[in-house]
Amino acid sequence: MVKPTDGWKDVPRAGLILDAGNAREYETGGWRALRPLWDEEGCIQCMTCWVYCPDSAIMVEDGEMVGIDLHHCKGCGVCAQVCPKKLDEHKYTKEEGKVIQMAEESAFESVTTRSGPESEE
Secondary structure (H helix, E strand, O other): OOOOOOOHHHOOHHHOOOOOOOHHHOOOHHHOOEEEEEOOOOOOOOOHHHHHOOOOOEEEEOOEEEEEOOOOOOOOOHHHHHOOOEEOOOOOOOOOEEOEEEEEHHHOOOOOOOOOHHHHO
16 A cells, blocks of 8 residues: 555556555545435335445445445445435435435535434434
């Protein structure tokens, strides 16, 4: 791994990943402009979002989704696009749409581990 004190000659060419399985060490959620909001009550636990999430940000326990890891989610919106379940009114956005909907990140004060307004505490 490259250390902050390393010079430019010490950095591997072409952005090589020298240590396998190190993605959890880097929090990348601060990059996102959109935040996924998950309405857990409307979720049918189909796990389609988990299959398609490129950041492995869908949190699963005992085979069921329990939240979204906002420290690693980059806000691409793939989870919202592939979600098959539609709602008349989303718990957090109050809009018609899918169980996972995207909201402007600027509306939130901080990055939290799980998705949803009550996680802002």
